[in-house]
Amino acid sequence: xxxxxxLLPDGGVIWMDASGEHSDIVLSTRIRLARNIEGYAFTGRxxxxxxxxxxxxxxxxxxxxxxxxxxxxxxxxxxxxxDRLLLHERHLVSKELAGLDxxxxxxxxxxxxxxxxxxxxxxxxxxxxxxxxxxGFALPAAFEAVQQLDRxxxxxxxxxxxxxxGFLTACPTNTGTGMRxxxxxxxxxxxxxxxxxxxxxxxxxxxxxxxxxxxxGSDVVGNFFQISNQTTLGRSEDExxxxxxxxxxxxxxxxxxxxxxxxxxxxxxxxDKVWRAYGTLRYAHSLTFDEAMNFLSGVRLAVGLKLISxxxxxxxxxxxxxxxxxHLSRAEGRALTESEANLVRARYVRHTLAQEAGAP
Amino acid sequence: xxxxxxLLPDGGVIWMDASGEHSDIVLSTRIRLARNIEGYAFTGRxxxxxxxxxxxxxxxxxxxxxxxxxxxxxxxxxxxxxDRLLLHERHLVSKELAGLDxxxxxxxxxxxxxxxxxxxxxxxxxxxxxxxxxxGFALPAAFEAVQQLDRxxxxxxxxxxxxxxGFLTACPTNTGTGMRxxxxxxxxxxxxxxxxxxxxxxxxxxxxxxxxxxxxGSDVVGNFFQISNQTTLGRSEDExxxxxxxxxxxxxxxxxxxxxxxxxxxxxxxxDKVWRAYGTLRYAHSLTFDEAMNFLSGVRLAVGLKLISxxxxxxxxxxxxxxxxxHLSRAEGRALTESEANLVRARYVRHTLAQEAGAP
Numbered sequence: 164x165x166x167x168x169x170l171l172p173d174g175g176v177i178w179m180d181a182s183g184e185h186s187d188i189v190l191s192t193r194i195r196l197a198r199n200i201e202g203y204a205f206t207g208r209x210x211x212x213x214x215x216x217x218x219x220x221x222x223x224x225x226x227x228x229x230x231x232x233x234x235x236x237x238x239x240x241x242x243x244x245x246d247r248l249l250l251h252e253r254h255l256v257s258k259e260l261a262g263l264d265x266x267x268x269x270x271x272x273x274x275x276x277x278x279x280x281x282x283x284x285x286x287x288x289x290x291x292x293x294x295x296x297x298x299g300f301a302l303p304a305a306f307e308a309v310q311q312l313d314r315x316x317x318x319x320x321x322x323x324x325x326x327x328x329g330f331l332t333a334c335p336t337n338t339g340t341g342m343r344x345x346x347x348x349x350x351x352x353x354x355x356x357x358x359x360x361x362x363x364x365x366x367x368x369x370x371x372x373x374x375x376x377x378x379x380g381s382d383v384v385g386n387f388f389q390i391s392n393q394t395t396l397g398r399s400e401d402e403x404x405x406x407x408x409x410x411x412x413x414x415x416x417x418x419x420x421x422x423x424x425x426x427x428x429x430x431x432x433x434x435d436k437v438w439r440a441y442g443t444l445r446y447a448h449s450l451t452f453d454e455a456m457n458f459l460s461g462v463r464l465a466v467g468l469k470l471i472s473x474x475x476x477x478x479x480x481x482x483x484x485x486x487x488x489x490h491l492s493r494a495e496g497r498a499l500t501e502s503e504a505n506l507v508r509a510r511y512v513r514h515t516l517a518q519e520a521g522a523p
Numbered sequence: 524x525x526x527x528x529x530l531l532p533d534g535g536v537i538w539m540d541a542s543g544e545h546s547d548i549v550l551s552t553r554i555r556l557a558r559n560i561e562g563y564a565f566t567g568r569x570x571x572x573x574x575x576x577x578x579x580x581x582x583x584x585x586x587x588x589x590x591x592x593x594x595x596x597x598x599x600x601x602x603x604x605x606d607r608l609l610l611h612e613r614h615l616v617s618k619e620l621a622g623l624d625x626x627x628x629x630x631x632x633x634x635x636x637x638x639x640x641x642x643x644x645x646x647x648x649x650x651x652x653x654x655x656x657x658x659g660f661a662l663p664a665a666f667e668a669v670q671q672l673d674r675x676x677x678x679x680x681x682x683x684x685x686x687x688x689g690f691l692t693a694c695p696t697n698t699g700t701g702m703r704x705x706x707x708x709x710x711x712x713x714x715x716x717x718x719x720x721x722x723x724x725x726x727x728x729x730x731x732x733x734x735x736x737x738x739x740g741s742d743v744v745g746n747f748f749q750i751s752n753q754t755t756l757g758r759s760e761d762e763x764x765x766x767x768x769x770x771x772x773x774x775x776x777x778x779x780x781x782x783x784x785x786x787x788x789x790x791x792x793x794x795d796k797v798w799r800a801y802g803t804l805r806y807a808h809s810l811t812f813d814e815a816m817n818f819l820s821g822v823r824l825a826v827g828l829k830l831i832s833x834x835x836x837x838x839x840x841x842x843x844x845x846x847x848x849x850h851l852s853r854a855e856g857r858a859l860t861e862s863e864a865n866l867v868r869a870r871y872v873r874h875t876l877a878q879e880a881g882a883p
Binding site: 431432434435438439441442443444445446447448449502506509522 | 791798802803
């Protein structure tokens with residue numbers, strides 16, 4: 164049976180409602196905590212039966228966890244591939260949990276608790292991946308939510324903790340706090356002014372790292388970057404968050420500077436560029452996802468610079484998510500070939516933008 | 524004093540009203556007859572005084588020529604450069620008569636009779652260039668009009684004729700009939716299906732030739748070709764016209780075939796391409812003339828294929844002519860740098876298309 168996304172408290176999209184600080188530049192903030200349960204092998208080494216016991220124990224504990232009271236439980240391992248892809252496209256589960264890699268199919272026991280504030284992936288690389296996903300730049304709020312979930316769940320399942328290292332994780336790069344905090348940030352100004360290389364080098368020196376829209380191993384397209392902490396060990400969560408907060412604030416300020424410089428020195432070139440992007444989105448009849456991302460990047464910049472008005476950041480976020488393949492297939496009610504998806508994507512983008520513009 | 528184009532019977536643009544046969548493919552038909560007057564050196568070798576005497580003799584004769592009764596007489600040599608460029612952009616005078624080439628400035632005595640049906644350039648390469656310019660594919664009508672003018676004017680000024688060769692001309696390639704008949708034709712289908720090379724080779728075998736939008740020496744941009752007779756000697760006007768007529772009919776049929784094949788084999792690619800062109804024209808904020816031509820070429824194809832409706836061929840013709848530099852300067856009432864012209868052009872194109880689409 165296909166997943167009924169309308170059962171999710173908010174359709175799983177509240178994180179892209181464009182609320183929150185700097186939401187024209189920072190799309191979303193995510194914090195996840197990696198946890199494992201004592202007495203079981205790590206997910207990757209566990210047999211099916213062991214993972215199912217992990218799942219049973221977590222489900223049982225979850226009924227007692229107030230932070231999960233409004234969550235929906237989904238057995239990812241029982242979903243068809245299109246639904247697993249759909250959840251991944253909506254940024255609700257990782258590629259690994261969804262089992263989208265042909266060499267790593269979905270594991271039995273893979274499941275997720277989905278909710279408006281926090282969620283838990285079960286039998287991901289670690290037994291538990293607690294996460295909070297928020298719109299805009301919202302590190303403290305996201306951390307508070309996931310920390311509360313961690314306290315409540317940790318009181319009911321025995322986490323694997325080492326007295327010296329901290330939380331034990333399947334991959335040593337997560338050991339310690341098990342925390343990865345990241346912001347999804349749109350930096351066209353820094354890319355266009357060719358300052359991005361410098362910024363990225365600076366991030367690495369600060370123990371931070373960057374990735375593309377879909378996390379580890381994904382390319383940077385459309386000037387969307389995920390910036391996150393690289394370090395998890397030897398520092399407290401607060402220190403790590405504080406550092407990310409300071410650096411991202413600096414990146415936002417640099418991006419704003421770069422946009423001012425662009426407008427001042429190449430205003431009419433930028434204006435032309437972003438309006439052409441808009442024109443192409445308004446009228447193209449076939450769009451690959453990468454093209455759509457790149458044109459949406461231009462239009463997003465235009466909205467940020469107030470060159471285009473009457474177009475909301477929420478609509479742009481929605482276009483980014485809903486123009487992905489599994490979302491288009493779901494809307495069409497059937498599987499789509501790549502070229503069919505390009506046609507359907509272009510139609511969806513055209514109609515959405517025409518509607519927003521009040522076009523006949 | 525700048526030229527007042529509103530004095531022209533039709534603003535000099537009736538030839539682009541998109542009437543006439545096959546007007547979605549054939550923009551216009553032009554026939555010109557090269558004539559020289561006995562007793563004077565050819566224009567290029569004549570002194571100023573001699574050219575002025577030629578002009579005086581023609582003006583005097585013209586008062587007796589019914590075909591020129593509704594024409595406006597313009598001393599091209601007394602116009603500022605922008606107006607000379609304007610007349611050239613409007614396809615009413617040649618580049619040579621307008622004196623636009625820095626190495627060949629405007630000649631004293633250069634003049635033109637402009638009218639809705641026929642016109643006469645005086646002191647072009649030949650003393651007289653009689654011409655008829657029509658919308659669409661209209662060889663017989665254009666020839667009839669220019670032939671009548673030729674008879675009436677020839678009865679009043681003594682043409683230089685050789686009993687064996689026919690009409691004498693400054694350049695031997697025009698000697699004989701002195702006639703060049705040409706059609707300005709839009710062939711995106713043949714270009715996109717890569718059949719154009721074959722068609723052009725076929726033209727040359729038939730004694731025909733092709734050029735770009737602005738005649739001799741101009742590049743082909745936007746898939747607009749001028750096809751004309753190469754031969755002027757040893758055959759009658761009727762034979763030459765008949766041959767051009769047959770060949771152009773064949774080219775039109777090939778173009779229509781090519782468009783059908785495109786739609787059948789690559790319909791959605793073409794549809795996307797032409798709509799993107801439209802979207803760019805609707806929203807770009809800076810457009811070079813070559814870009815505008817290329818995008819207009821796509822949109823023109825779309826209108827021909829009925830992929831875009833509610834947009835007239837007349838509007839497309841108008842955009843092609845009025846988005847040229849001198850026209851934009853005239854509309855703005857001041858000289859424009861190239862980058863200013865690009866901004867003004869984009870604005871003009873945007874507004875015209877938005878108006879036609881009934882956009883708010």
